[in-house]
Amino acid sequence: xxxxxxxxxxxxxxxxxxLGGAAQRLGVDAATVGRRVARLETALKSTLxxxxxxxxxxxxxxxxxxxxxxxxxxxxxxxxRVARPDTLAGVVRVSASEGFGVTLMAPALxxxxxxxxxxxxxxxxxxxxxxxxxxxxxxxxxxxxPDAARLIVEPLTPYQLALYAAPDYLARNGRPETVDRxxxxxxxxxxxxxIYAPELRYLDEVRPGLTPHLASSxxxxxxxxxxxxxxxxxxxxxxxxxxxxxxxxxxxxxRFWLSTHREVHDTARLRTVRTWLKTLCAERRGxxxxxxxxxxx
Numbered sequence: 001x002x003x004x005x006x007x008x009x010x011x012x013x014x015x016x017x018x019l020g021g022a023a024q025r026l027g028v029d030a031a032t033v034g035r036r037v038a039r040l041e042t043a044l045k046s047t048l049x050x051x052x053x054x055x056x057x058x059x060x061x062x063x064x065x066x067x068x069x070x071x072x073x074x075x076x077x078x079x080x081r082v083a084r085p086d087t088l089a090g091v092v093r094v095s096a097s098e099g100f101g102v103t104l105m106a107p108a109l110x111x112x113x114x115x116x117x118x119x120x121x122x123x124x125x126x127x128x129x130x131x132x133x134x135x136x137x138x139x140x141x142x143x144x145x146p147d148a149a150r151l152i153v154e155p156l157t158p159y160q161l162a163l164y165a166a167p168d169y170l171a172r173n174g175r176p177e178t179v180d181r182x183x184x185x186x187x188x189x190x191x192x193x194x195i196y197a198p199e200l201r202y203l204d205e206v207r208p209g210l211t212p213h214l215a216s217s218x219x220x221x222x223x224x225x226x227x228x229x230x231x232x233x234x235x236x237x238x239x240x241x242x243x244x245x246x247x248x249x250x251x252x253x254x255r256f257w258l259s260t261h262r263e264v265h266d267t268a269r270l271r272t273v274r275t276w277l278k279t280l281c282a283e284r285r286g287x288x289x290x291x292x293x294x295x296x297x
Contacts, residue, residue, distance in 0.1 A: 002043035004072075009036040010048065011069040014062065015136050018055040089118035092273045096141040099219045099236050100256060101125025104284055105277075112276050119269055138260065138270060141277070143199040145257045152265045156258040157281035159288040161202060161236050163250050164243040169229040175246055176232070179207050182247075186231030188222050191215045199254055202234035206250055238287040251291055256281075 012033070013022040019030040019037075026033065041048050048062035058066060096105055102125050109121055124137060140146070145153050169186075176182050189203045189212030203210040214230050216222050219239070226233045232246050258277065264270055281288065 002040055003036075006036045006040040006043070007065075007069050007072065009033055010040050010062075011066060013037055013049070013056055014058055014066045014069075016056075021055075090269050091120045091122060092139065092269050093122040093124060093137040094139045094141065094273065095124045095126075095137040097143065097219075097256075098125050099223075099239050100141060102220060103236075103239050104280065104287075108276075108280050112273070116272055119272065121273070138264060139273060140259050142257050142259065143197045143254060146259050148259075150262050151259045152262055153257055153259040156256040156277065157285070157288055158253055158255045159236055159238065160291055161234050161252040161254065162240070162248070162291065163206070163232055163246040164226055164235050164240045165232040165246050166227050166229045166242075167244050169226075169231065170244060170246070172229075179247060179250065182207060182210060182232065186214065187212045188214045188216075188225050188231045188233030190222070191217050202252060205252060206234065237290050238284065248291075251293060253289075 009022065009026065012026055013019060016022040016025060019033045022033045023030040037049060044061075044065070046061045047059050048065060049056045049058055051057075094101075094105070101123055105123060106125070109123065112121065113119065141156060145155075163182075173185060176185055187203070187210060189210075190200055192215075194217040195201060203212065212231075212233070214225050216225065219235070222233055223235055223239050225231070226235065226243060234250075234252065235243070258274065260270055260274070
C-alpha cells in the first residue's frame with residue numbers, strides 16, 4: 001500500500017513539471033520531492049516519471065495516476081469546503097496571457113491583496129497557458145473557450161487590437177496610406193512557428209501574407225521593439241500608451257475567457273478573485289475597447 005501523501009506530492013510534481021517547481025509550491029526541498037515520488041513508484045511497482053534536462057515527463061502509468069490523483073485531490077477539497085465553506089484564505093494561481101497579466105492584472109494585485117489579506121495570488125503571465133483541467137492553475141484567462149467537462153467557462157471581456165508605431169518612426173518614414181502599402185514599411189509581429197494560438201495570427205488578418213521583419217514570441221517584446229522605432233505592429237490597445245495608431249481602418253477584436261475547475265469554482269477564494277477580475281475589466285473597459293468600429297458606409 002502506498003502513502004496518500006506521496007500521491008499528493010506526485011501530483012504537485014506532475015503539475016509543476018519539475019522537482020524544483022513542486023518543491024517551491026509545497027515548501028520542501030527538491031530532494032524530498034524526488035524521494036517521495038521514487039517511494040511511490042516502488043510501492044506501485046511502476047515507473048511514473050522520466051527525468052530529463054527539460055524536467056519531468058509522465059509515463060503512460062504516470063498520466064493515468066495523475067488523473068486519479070486529481071480526482072482524489074478534488075474530493076479532499078470538497079471535504080474541506082464542507083467544514084469551511086466560506087474561508088477566504090489560501091493560494092489562487094492564475095494563468096493569463098503575458099499582455100493582460102502584466103499590463104492590467106499585475107498593477108491591480110496590491111489592491112486585491114489589501115482587500116483580502118488571507119489570499120496569496122500567484123500570477124503565471126507567460127506566452128501560452130496553463131490548464132485548470134489538469135490543476136496546473138486554479139483559474140485561466142485564455143484567448144478561446146476551453147472545451148473540457150471539468151471546467152466552468154465564461155466570457156471575461158472583449159478587447160481590441162490595432163496597428164501602432166512610435167512617433168519618431170512615423171516622423172522618419174511617414175505613414176502607410178493603405179493596408180497594401182504596409183509591406184513597404186518595417187513590420188513587427190510574432191515568430192510564425194511559435195504562435196501558440198490561432199487568435200494571435202493578427203498579421204494574416206490585416207493582410208494575408210504580411211511577414212514581420214522583426215519578430216518575437218513575446219507581445220511585451222514586440223511592444224518594446226515598436227516603441228524603440230522598430231516598425232509597425234499589431235498590439236492590444238491596452239498596451240499602446242505612448243504609441244500612435246496607424247491605419248484606423250484596421251481594428252481587430254478578440255475576447256478573453258475565464259475558466260475554473262468545476263470542483264473549486266464556488267470556493268470563497270476563487271469567487272473573490274473571479275469577482276475582482278470582472279470588476280477590473282469593467283473599470284478598464286476604456287483601455288480594452290477604446291474605439292468604435294470603423295464605418296463601412
